[in-house]
Amino acid sequence: MRRANGRYILKNGVQLDIRHVVPYNRNLLVKYDAHLNVELCNRSRSVKYLFKYINKGPNHATVVISNEQNSASTSEIRIEEHDEIKAYLDCRYISVSETAWRIYQFDMFYREPSVERLSFHLPYQQPIYFQGHMSLDNIMSRSRIEATMVTEWMKVNCEDIEARQLTYSEFPMKYVWNKKEKLSTRKRRPRCLG
Numbered sequence: 001m002r003r004a005n006g007r008y009i010l011k012n013g014v015q016l017d018i019r020h021v022v023p024y025n026r027n028l029l030v031k032y033d034a035h036l037n038v039e040l041c042n043r044s045r046s047v048k049y050l051f052k053y054i055n056k057g058p059n060h061a062t063v064v065i066s067n068e069q070n071s072a073s074t075s076e077i078r079i080e081e082h083d084e085i086k087a088y089l090d091c092r093y094i095s096v097s098e099t100a101w102r103i104y105q106f107d108m109f110y111r112e113p114s115v116e117r118l119s120f121h122l123p124y125q126q127p128i129y130f131q132g133h134m135s136l137d138n139i140m141s142r143s144r145i146e147a148t149m150v151t152e153w154m155k156v157n158c159e160d161i162e163a164r165q166l167t168y169s170e171f172p173m174k175y176v177w178n179k180k181e182k183l184s185t186r187k188r189r190p191r192c193l194g
Contacts, residue, residue, distance in 0.1 A: 003019070004017050005017070024037070025038045118169065119148060126146065152184040153171050155184075156175065156184055
Protein backbone atom coordinates (compact mmCIF):
# COMPACT_ATOMS: atom_id res chain seq x y z
CA MET A 1 0.00 0.00 0.00
CA ARG A 2 1.31 3.45 -0.86
CA ARG A 3 1.54 6.34 1.58
CA ALA A 4 -1.18 8.96 1.74
CA ASN A 5 0.12 12.33 0.54
CA GLY A 6 -3.06 14.33 1.26
CA ARG A 7 -4.21 14.61 -2.37
CA TYR A 8 -7.41 12.82 -3.39
CA ILE A 9 -10.28 12.83 -5.88
CA LEU A 10 -13.99 12.29 -5.32
CA LYS A 11 -15.57 9.40 -7.24
CA ASN A 12 -19.26 8.70 -6.54
CA GLY A 13 -18.96 10.42 -3.17
CA VAL A 14 -15.91 8.37 -2.10
CA GLN A 15 -12.49 9.91 -1.48
CA LEU A 16 -9.80 8.04 -3.45
CA ASP A 17 -6.10 8.74 -3.04
CA ILE A 18 -2.82 7.21 -4.25
CA ARG A 19 -3.24 4.27 -1.84
CA HIS A 20 -6.00 2.90 -4.09
CA VAL A 21 -3.78 2.69 -7.21
CA VAL A 22 -2.88 -0.88 -8.14
CA PRO A 23 0.58 -1.48 -9.66
CA TYR A 24 0.25 -2.38 -13.32
CA ASN A 25 2.22 -3.00 -16.51
CA ARG A 26 0.87 -1.08 -19.53
CA ASN A 27 2.27 -3.54 -22.09
CA LEU A 28 0.58 -6.52 -20.42
CA LEU A 29 -2.72 -4.65 -20.12
CA VAL A 30 -2.71 -3.85 -23.85
CA LYS A 31 -1.56 -7.33 -24.90
CA TYR A 32 -4.10 -9.33 -22.86
CA ASP A 33 -6.86 -6.67 -22.71
CA ALA A 34 -7.52 -7.52 -19.06
CA HIS A 35 -6.99 -6.16 -15.57
CA LEU A 36 -3.68 -7.47 -14.18
CA ASN A 37 -2.06 -7.00 -10.81
CA VAL A 38 1.72 -7.09 -11.33
CA GLU A 39 4.04 -8.04 -8.46
CA LEU A 40 7.76 -8.75 -8.48
CA CYS A 41 8.94 -12.07 -7.02
CA ASN A 42 12.61 -11.56 -6.22
CA ARG A 43 13.43 -14.56 -4.01
CA SER A 44 14.11 -18.16 -4.86
CA ARG A 45 11.53 -19.21 -2.26
CA SER A 46 8.83 -17.32 -4.15
CA VAL A 47 8.13 -20.49 -6.11
CA LYS A 48 6.81 -22.05 -2.91
CA TYR A 49 4.57 -19.00 -2.41
CA LEU A 50 3.28 -19.14 -5.98
CA PHE A 51 2.32 -22.81 -5.72
CA LYS A 52 1.11 -22.81 -2.12
CA TYR A 53 -2.50 -23.48 -3.05
CA ILE A 54 -1.51 -26.42 -5.23
CA ASN A 55 0.72 -27.86 -2.51
CA LYS A 56 -1.83 -27.26 0.22
CA GLY A 57 -3.73 -30.37 -0.77
CA PRO A 58 -7.24 -30.90 -2.07
CA ASN A 59 -10.39 -30.62 -0.02
CA HIS A 60 -12.11 -33.98 -0.04
CA ALA A 61 -14.45 -36.27 1.80
CA THR A 62 -14.42 -40.05 2.02
CA VAL A 63 -17.82 -41.67 1.63
CA VAL A 64 -18.60 -45.37 2.06
CA ILE A 65 -21.84 -46.83 0.71
CA SER A 66 -22.78 -50.16 2.21
CA ASN A 67 -25.83 -52.42 2.21
CA GLU A 68 -27.05 -53.24 5.70
CA GLN A 69 -29.90 -55.63 6.47
CA ASN A 70 -31.99 -54.78 9.46
CA SER A 71 -33.03 -57.81 11.44
CA ALA A 72 -35.66 -57.27 14.08
CA SER A 73 -34.81 -60.47 15.97
CA THR A 74 -31.21 -59.61 16.82
CA SER A 75 -29.74 -56.29 17.70
CA GLU A 76 -26.12 -56.28 16.65
CA ILE A 77 -23.66 -53.52 17.24
CA ARG A 78 -21.49 -53.12 14.18
CA ILE A 79 -18.05 -51.66 14.68
CA GLU A 80 -16.41 -50.28 11.56
CA GLU A 81 -12.67 -49.91 11.46
CA HIS A 82 -11.35 -46.71 9.96
CA ASP A 83 -7.92 -47.09 8.37
CA GLU A 84 -6.46 -43.56 8.48
CA ILE A 85 -3.29 -44.52 6.60
CA LYS A 86 -5.26 -46.04 3.72
CA ALA A 87 -7.57 -43.01 3.58
CA TYR A 88 -4.55 -40.68 3.52
CA LEU A 89 -2.87 -42.60 0.68
CA ASP A 90 -6.11 -42.88 -1.32
CA CYS A 91 -6.84 -39.15 -1.12
CA ARG A 92 -3.33 -37.73 -1.35
CA TYR A 93 -2.53 -35.79 -4.48
CA ILE A 94 0.98 -34.64 -5.33
CA SER A 95 1.11 -31.99 -8.04
CA VAL A 96 3.85 -31.64 -10.64
CA SER A 97 5.40 -28.64 -8.89
CA GLU A 98 5.53 -30.41 -5.51
CA THR A 99 7.02 -33.51 -7.15
CA ALA A 100 9.80 -31.50 -8.79
CA TRP A 101 10.40 -29.63 -5.53
CA ARG A 102 10.87 -32.94 -3.69
CA ILE A 103 13.02 -34.52 -6.45
CA TYR A 104 15.47 -31.61 -6.31
CA GLN A 105 15.43 -31.88 -2.49
CA PHE A 106 14.52 -28.25 -1.87
CA ASP A 107 13.40 -27.32 1.62
CA MET A 108 9.67 -27.83 2.00
CA PHE A 109 9.50 -25.79 5.21
CA TYR A 110 11.87 -23.26 6.69
CA ARG A 111 12.05 -20.75 9.49
CA GLU A 112 14.50 -17.93 9.17
CA PRO A 113 15.93 -16.82 11.44
CA SER A 114 15.52 -19.73 13.83
CA VAL A 115 14.12 -18.90 17.26
CA GLU A 116 15.32 -20.54 20.45
CA ARG A 117 13.11 -20.61 23.51
CA LEU A 118 14.99 -19.30 26.53
CA SER A 119 14.33 -20.78 29.94
CA PHE A 120 14.52 -18.65 33.06
CA HIS A 121 14.53 -19.49 36.75
CA LEU A 122 15.46 -17.99 40.10
CA PRO A 123 18.83 -18.89 41.68
CA TYR A 124 19.01 -22.55 42.77
CA GLN A 125 15.46 -23.21 41.56
CA GLN A 126 16.23 -24.73 38.17
CA PRO A 127 14.15 -27.73 37.03
CA ILE A 128 15.88 -31.12 37.14
CA TYR A 129 14.57 -33.89 34.89
CA PHE A 130 14.99 -37.55 35.77
CA GLN A 131 13.34 -40.92 35.26
CA GLY A 132 11.08 -42.28 37.99
CA HIS A 133 13.20 -45.35 38.80
CA MET A 134 16.39 -43.34 39.51
CA SER A 135 17.58 -42.88 43.07
CA LEU A 136 18.33 -39.47 44.54
CA ASP A 137 22.07 -40.23 44.76
CA ASN A 138 22.22 -41.13 41.05
CA ILE A 139 20.34 -37.97 40.11
CA MET A 140 22.57 -35.65 42.13
CA SER A 141 25.80 -37.34 41.01
CA ARG A 142 25.19 -36.58 37.33
CA SER A 143 27.74 -34.17 35.86
CA ARG A 144 26.76 -30.54 35.41
CA ILE A 145 23.26 -31.06 36.80
CA GLU A 146 23.17 -27.46 38.04
CA ALA A 147 24.03 -25.97 34.63
CA THR A 148 21.18 -24.32 32.70
CA MET A 149 21.00 -21.74 29.95
CA VAL A 150 20.70 -18.90 32.47
CA THR A 151 23.61 -20.06 34.63
CA GLU A 152 25.81 -20.60 31.56
CA TRP A 153 24.94 -17.09 30.32
CA MET A 154 26.08 -15.67 33.64
CA LYS A 155 29.24 -17.82 33.61
CA VAL A 156 30.15 -16.73 30.06
CA ASN A 157 29.57 -13.09 31.09
CA CYS A 158 32.19 -13.51 33.81
CA GLU A 159 34.75 -15.03 31.42
CA ASP A 160 34.16 -13.26 28.07
CA ILE A 161 34.30 -9.45 27.82
CA GLU A 162 32.40 -9.41 24.52
CA ALA A 163 29.55 -11.48 25.99
CA ARG A 164 28.95 -8.80 28.62
CA GLN A 165 27.53 -6.58 25.88
CA LEU A 166 24.76 -9.13 25.13
CA THR A 167 21.44 -9.36 26.92
CA TYR A 168 19.99 -12.77 27.66
CA SER A 169 17.69 -12.57 24.62
CA GLU A 170 20.65 -11.61 22.38
CA PHE A 171 22.83 -14.42 23.72
CA PRO A 172 21.65 -17.10 21.18
CA MET A 173 22.82 -14.82 18.34
CA LYS A 174 26.47 -15.37 19.29
CA TYR A 175 26.46 -18.58 21.35
CA VAL A 176 24.87 -21.99 20.91
CA TRP A 177 23.53 -24.09 23.79
CA ASN A 178 24.47 -27.77 23.78
CA LYS A 179 21.70 -29.57 25.71
CA LYS A 180 23.59 -32.84 26.09
CA GLU A 181 26.82 -31.39 27.52
CA LYS A 182 25.09 -28.33 29.03
CA LEU A 183 27.65 -25.89 27.62
CA SER A 184 27.47 -22.66 25.67
CA THR A 185 29.98 -22.28 22.84
CA ARG A 186 30.58 -19.44 20.42
CA LYS A 187 28.81 -19.72 17.05
CA ARG A 188 30.43 -19.41 13.67
CA ARG A 189 27.36 -17.99 11.93
CA PRO A 190 24.91 -16.06 14.13
CA ARG A 191 21.42 -16.90 12.78
CA CYS A 192 19.30 -17.50 15.86
CA LEU A 193 17.08 -15.29 18.00
CA GLY A 194 16.16 -15.79 21.61
